[in-house]
Amino acid sequence: MKNLIYIFLLLTIGVQAQNITVKGKISVPDATVMLTSRQDSTVVKIAAAQTDGSFTLSISKIGFYRLTVRSLGYKEYQSEWMDINKDTSLALIELIPDVTELQAVTITAAKQMVEVRADKTVLNVESSIGASGSNGFDLLRKAPGVMIDNQDNVIVEGKTGVSIYIDGRKSLLSDTDLVNYLKGLQAADIETVEVITQPSSKYDAAGNAGIINLKLKKSKDFGTNGSLSTGYAQGFYAKSNSSLSLNNRSEKTNLYANYSNLTGKNRRFINRYRVQSDMIYDSRSKSVSDDQNNNARLGLDYFISKNKTLGVVVNGSWSDYDISTITRTPISTLTDGQRQEVLLATGQAASSNRNLSGNINYRFADSIGREFNIDGDAAHYTAGRNELQPNTYYNAGETQIISQSGFRMATPVDIYLFSLKTDLAQPIGKGKLAYGLKSSFVKTNNTFRFYDVDGDDEQFNADRSNFFSYQENINAGYINYSQTFGKFSLQLGLRAEQTISEGDLDSTQDLADSKVKRNYLDLFPSGGITYNATENNKFGLLYSRRVERPNYRSLNPFEVNTDELSTTKGNPLLQPQYTHNIKLTHTYKYILNTSLSYSYITNFMAQITDVADNNRNIMSPQNIANVQILNLGISYPFKFNDWWNLFASANGYRSTYNSNNEKFNPVTKNTFSLYGQNSITLPKNFKMEISGWFNTPNVWGGTYKTHSMGSLDVALQKQFADNRLSVRIAATDILYTSNWSGDTRYGALYISGNGGYESRQFKINLSYNFGNKEIKEIGKRNSANDEEKTRITN
Template identity: 25%
Template structure:
C-alpha cells in the first residue's frame, strides 16, 4: 500500500510537471541534453509492462525529479538536461530497479530491464484492494462497490442497495437510515440523472460505471442543505492513466433484458478524453393486490378487491462525452455533455371485484397503457486552478440541464358481470419540461500544515412546466354530449413552477494532534413560485392556487474527530438541513390514477427543517473493520402523506379517496447502526451491517390525530468466497423489518441475491452469472386504515431475474484496475457528468 501511494504521488508530480512525453524542451545540443531509452518486462513471463515509471532524480538537486512512463510495448524514451542522476524503474507490486549516481549525456540506452514480483507487496495490495471498501472521513463514509459481483448486469439503483445505511424499496425508492428525503448527487453535483426529483434514471444506468458511493450523513457547509436524511454522492469512473484504456460490458437475462456499455478513456499530456455510451432494454413484469373492506353501514359496499398485473418494457440510451484540458501545470478546464433518451410502455391490467352490502356482485376489468418518452440533456463546464501543490485552489462550475417527459395513458374500464358494459374510456396526456441552471464557485485556502479555510457561492435555478389534459368518452346518456369525446376541465391544467436558491458558505477546519474539526455556516435563500392556467368556470378552489414564497435560513454544521491511533477514532457531527417541496407535491390540481383514487398536491406545503446529531466510532484490526454510530434527528413541519375521503362518489357510487401531503408539527427520529468488514483469509470476505431506528410523529389535520410511532430495522450481509478454479461466489442477503406510520403498517421484507464470476483471457475479461431475488420474495405487504375502510395491499414491483454478463478490459487487467483506483477524484468537486 505504501508503495502504491508513493507511485501515485510520483505520477501526480510528474503529470503536474507536464513531462509524460518524449521530451518537453525543444532545442539544445547533445552536450546539454540527454535521451534515455529502454524497455521494461516481467521477469517471469517476459511480457512488457505498460505504465511502468522511469524516475530520474538529480544528485545535485534531489528536488529536481523528472521521468516518464512505458508504452504498451514496455518501452520508454525520455529527454532531460544532461547531468548526474539516480535512476529508478518502478511498477506496482514489483521490486524496484535502481542505479545510483550515473552520468547521463547524449543518448543512453538502459536496455531491457526485467522486474520481478515483490511477493510481500503484492499480497498487501491484493488484500487491501478487497479490504478497503470503507473509508471514514470527517463528514462522510466512502464505499467502493465496483467489485461486488451482484452488481454485474445491475443498475446504479441496485448497487445502492449493497451499501450500508442505504435501502432501496421494491418500487425503486431510496432511503438513508429509513428516511427517504435523500439528496442524490453525481460527482458532487446535481445531475440530469435525477430529473424531476425522480430516481427512475438510476434504474437504467449500469452499476459498472460507479467508482465509489459516498454516504454523507453529516454534510459540511459546502454541500447544498437539501435532504434531511443526508446526501448520497455517486462518483463515476474516469481513468487518469496516460494512454488509451477502457471496458466493454454486455449483459443479458430473463425476464428479457439486454445491456451493452462501453467506458473509454484516452489521456495525453495536455488532454484527457472520456466517454461512456450505453444501451439498455428491460422487461419487468410485476403484480399487485388491494383488498378494501368497508365498515358496516359506512358504504354501499362490503368489499372491493383489485388484482393488478403489469408488464413494463423500457429502452434507454445514454451518452456521456467530455474532455479535460490542462492549460498549464496548475490550471485545467473540463467540458462534458450528457444525454439520456428513453421510452417505455407500462401495460397494467386491473381486475376489480365489488361486493355490495345488499349481497349483489359485479366485476370490472380496466386496462391502462402508459406510453412514456424521456429526453434529458446536460452540459457542464468546470474550471480548476491550483495556486500551489498544498491544496490552495479555486474551482468554478457552470451547468445547464434540460429534461422533457411526455406521457400518454389510454385507460379503458368495462363491467363484465352481471352484464358487459363500458364504464370508462379516457386518455391522459401529460407533458413536463424542466430547465435547471447551476453556478458554483469554491475556494480552498490551506493555512499552515493542518488548517484549511473554504468559502463559496452556489446558485441553483429551476424552471418547470407541467401540462395535464384529461379527456374521455362521455358515457352518461342523460347528458347532451353523450357518446362524444369531452375534455375534463376540472382536471385539465397547466402548472408553472420556479425554484430559485442562492447560497453562500464558509467553513474552517484544523487538526491539533489527535483532534480534528470542521465547522461551517451556510446561508440559503429559497424562493418558490407557482402559477396555474385553468378554466376558472370549471374549477372552484378553496385556496389561491398561485403562490410566491420566500424562505431565508442559516444552516450551521460541525464535525469533530478524535483519533485514538491510526486504526481507531471517534466522530461527532451536527448539521441543520431543509426539505423543500417538489413541484408535483404542491401542484393543486388532482391527477387521477384510477376512478376511485386521486393524488392532489398541496400549495400550502412549506419546507421542513431538521437538526441532526451523529456520533460514530471506527476500529480497524488486522482482518476486521468495525464502524458504528448512533444518531438523533428532530424535524419540524415534517411532511406526511395522508389519505382522506373527498365526499364524492363515482357514477356507480364508489367513494373517491384523495392522497395529499401535509406539514405535521414534528418528527423525532433516532437510531443506531453498525457495520463489520471481515477478511478471515485471502479467499473470503464478509461484509455485514444493521440499522435500527425509531421515529415518533406528532400532528393533527382536519380534526384527525395523525401522530404515530414506529420501531423498525434493516440488515444485510455480503459474503464473497473464491472457489477452486478461481471462481468467485458472492451472496447478498437483505432484510427490512416491519414499519408503521400514521395510517399504515408494512410487513418485513427479505431478498437474497447470488452471483458467480471468473476471469478469462489472461484476466483481461470476466464472465458472470447472477440471480436477483432468488426466492422471489421481494413483495411489499401493508395494511392501511381510514374511518370507513381497511385496505390490505401486496405489491411485487419486479420478479426474480437471471443475468449473464461479460466484461472486457482494454489495456488494463483486473489487477491494474484495482491498483489504479483510490485517489483518482480527490475531493468531491469533480464535475463532468
C-alpha cells in the same frame, strides 16, 4: 452575485500559510504518503504522490515525525523518526514489490467491495460481481444502509429525503423524473455509490437523510483503454443490456466516452384492499412495460498545468416505455361481504423521457492547500406520457355490463435547469478555510390534457385540464473552517440558502390557491469534532441541520385521476420539512465503525390517502407530524482468511411519529436492518459473491406499517485472457422476499396492500477490458489507496 464572487477571489490572493514542507520522491507513481506525529501517535498529514512519484506534505508545527508510504502491490515503507524543524527534502524512496506467485498467476490486493470511511460509506460497483446488469436505481438497493419503499422513496438510517448527486453535483430532477433517469443508467457506467449521512456546509442543505453520490466511470490510466460488456437477464420476461466505454489519456488531456442501453419487458403488481364508507374495494393490478433506455456521455479534461484543470462533459439519455395495465376491483359490502359489482380497468400508456445536460468546470489546487473550483451546469429535460384508461363496471357475477366510461390523459413536462457555483479553500493559520457561492434555477412547464372517451369518440374536457408552471431559484453561500490540534480535529460550517419560488396554475377551475409564491431565507449550521484517543480508537461528534423542500408536483393543486376510483392532488400550502441530525461515532482500527444518531424532523411530509367521497379516495402530500428517530449502526469488514472477506452492517432504529391531526394515529416502531456482502476467491480464477439484506417491520410515510422484507443474491465470476475477459452469472432475490406489504389507517379509511416487481432474476454478463494493461495496473493503485486518504481531516 458577480461582485460577491470577485470579493471571494480577492480574499484568496496573497494569503499564505506559514507551514513547513516535506518533499520527496517515490520509485513508483500514485502511492499514498502519511506523516505520523510521535507526540500523540496521530496521522497529521496524508497525500497521494504524483504520477512521477513526487510528493509534498505541509505541516504547521515542528516536531518528530515518521513517514509511511503505501502502494498496492508493494511492501509498506516506514522511516525512522525524523526531527523536522524546517523545510525538508528526502532522498529517493525505493519501494519493494510484494507479490505471491501461484501457478504462474500474480495475486495482488483488490479493492474492497464496501469501504467505511470517515465521512461516507462507499460501494465499489466494479468489485461487486452481483451488480452486473443492474440499473442505477436498483443499484441503490445494494448500498449498505439504503432502503427503497413502495413509492420509490430512498431511505437511509430510517429517514426519507435523500439528495441524489451525480459526480458530486446535485441532480435537479426529482420524483418520477429522477427515478426514470436513474433506471436508465447502467451499473456498468457507475464506479462507486457513496452514502454521506452528515454532509458539511459545502453541500446543498437539501436532503434531510443526507446524500447519495453516484460517481460515473472515468479512467485515470494513461494511453487508450476501454471496456465492452453485454448481458442478458431473465425474470418473468427477458431483458438485455450492453455498454461501451472508451478513454484516452495523455500528459495534457483526458478524453472519455460512454454509451449504454437497457431493453426488455418488466412486470410489476400492486394490490390494495381498501375499506371505505362500509364498502370493500379489493383492487388487484398488474402492469407490463416494454422499456428502451439509452445513455451517452462525452467528456474532456485538459490539464493546463500541474495545478490547473479544465473539464467539459455532455450527458444525454433517452428512454421510451409502453405500459399496459389490467386492474380488477371487486366491490363488496362490509357488513355481509356480498359482492355488489366488479370494476375492470385496462390501461395503455406510452411514455418517453429525453435529457440533455452539460457541465464546464475549472479546478486549481496547489501543494500548500489552496483550491479554487468553478462549475457551470445546464440541462433540458422533457417527458411525455399518453395514457388511455377504459373502465367497465360488471354485475356481481361479471355476466352483464352495468356501465362504461373512459378517459385519456396527455401529460407533457418540460424542465430547464441551470446552476453556477464556486468553491475556494486556503490555509489560515493552523487550519483551513473553505467558502463558496452557488445559484441554481429550475423552470418547469407541466401540461395536463384530459379527454372523455366513448368508444372511438374523444372529447377534450377543459374543466379537467390545466397548465401548471413552476420556477425556483436558490441562492446560497457557505463558509467552513477546519483545524487539527493535538489529538483533536475540528470542523465548523454555516450555510445560508435563499429560496424564491412561484407556482402558477392555469385552469377553468376557480381555485383560491392557484398561485403559490414564496421567498424565505434559512441558515444551516454544521460541525464536528473528532478525537484520536489512541492509534486504534477514534471518536467523533457531528451535527447538521437539513431541509427537504416540496417539489413542483407536490405543489400543483389540480386534481388528477389515476384511475376511476383514485385521485391525486398537490398541496400548495405544503411547507418544507427541517431536520436536526446529531451523530456520535467510534472507529476501531479504521475498520470497526459504530455510530449512535438522533434526528428530529419538523413538518414531516408524507403522501396521505384520504376519503374523497363515498367511493373515491384522494392522495395528497401533507405536513402530518413531527418525527424522532434514534439509530444505532455498526459496520465491520471481516477477513476470515486470504480467500474469504465479509462486510456486514446492522442498523437498529426507533421511529416515533406524533401529530395534532385528529385523523393521524401516532406511530412508534422499532426496526432492525441487516446488510451483508461475502466475497470468496476460489481456485482457477473463480470468484463468488453472496450478498443480501433484511429489514424487520417498518413505517413508511408516517402512516404505512410494513412487514419484513429482504433479498438474497448470489453471483459467480470467472476471468479469462489474462483477466481481461470476465464472465459473470448472478441470481437476484432468490427467495423472492423483497416484495413489500403493509397497512395504513387515516381517519375513516383503511388500506392493506402489497406489491413488487421482477426482483428475482437470472443474469449473465460478459465484459472485456482492452488497452495497455501495464499502464492500467499503475492507475489502479491510486484507487486502491483512496481509503487511506480519508483517515485524516486536514
